Amino acid sequence: MKKTILYKTLFFCWTILALTGCDLDLQKNYDYEPSVDDPYVKVTAWEYFQDHKDMFSELIAAIEYTGLKDYYTQTDNKYTFLALDNTAMQNFRNNECSGVATITECDASKVTDLLLYHIVDGEYSSYGQLQVDPMFVLTMLKGENGLMTMSVWKNPWQAAVGKILVNQTGSNGKSPQRQAKTSNILPTNGVIHIFENYCKYSK
Known part of the structure; x- marks a missing residue:
């Protein structure tokens, strides 16, 4: 008996809710206007x-430590800056300067080479300059250790389309492949791609 009363009460409440929804206007058409972040x-x-x-406190410290700030402040030339976030800088410290707490405790020449490798001469973004096939680019680090390839990631997952790849597997010796976390930021002096791990050349 109690169950029957409960069921009738629930049915009555559901009916009232359904009927009150009938007074609502029909949903209006909505024209989607796509937009892209500038x-x-x-x-x-x-x-x-x-x-x-x-995000970049360690990178800023490294730039000041090595005296390479002019690359980042000048506006006469266009460079592609592979910006290493704090996670990437910590990975570099752990792997290349073990036992140090800050980037300024690393050997200055190692940090200088790291930063020079992450500055590419010219503008390279997915807005036409880079293709799906890897291409060699000129880093500011001279010699064999400065070899680098860049490309645009081709992926069926839409969110990954347009991301930048550095040293795609097999394109540059045994260099580890790195994918930008954020790509195609356009400052007044070039292009910025943000990485969570540092790039390097390996034979």
């Missing part, structure tokens, strides 16, 4: 890093 940040690469210190 990749132009209207500041230099250095200013961009300063505006995002929570």
Whole structure:
């Protein structure tokens, strides 16, 4: 008996809710207007890093430590900056300068080579300059250790399309492949791609 009363009460409440919904207007058509984030940040690469210190505090310290700040502040030449976030810088410290707590405790020449390898002469983004096939680019690190390839990642997963790959597997000796976390940021002096791990050349 109690179950029957409960069922009748629930049915009555459900009917009232269903009937009150009948007074609502029909949903209006909605015309979707697609938009794309503006990749132009209207500041230099250095200013961009300063505006995002929570992500680039170690990179900023490394740039100041090595005296390479001019690359990031100048506006006469266009460079592609492979920006290493704090995770990438920590990976570098752990692998290349074991036992140190900050990047400024690493050997200055190692940090200099790291930064020079992550500055590419010219603008390379997925807005036409890079293709799916890897191409060699000129880093500021001279000699064999400066060899690098860049390409655009071709992937059926839409969110990954347009991401930048450095040293795609098999394209540059045994260099580890790295994929940008964020690609195609356009400061006034080039292009920024953000990485969570550092890039390096290996024979």
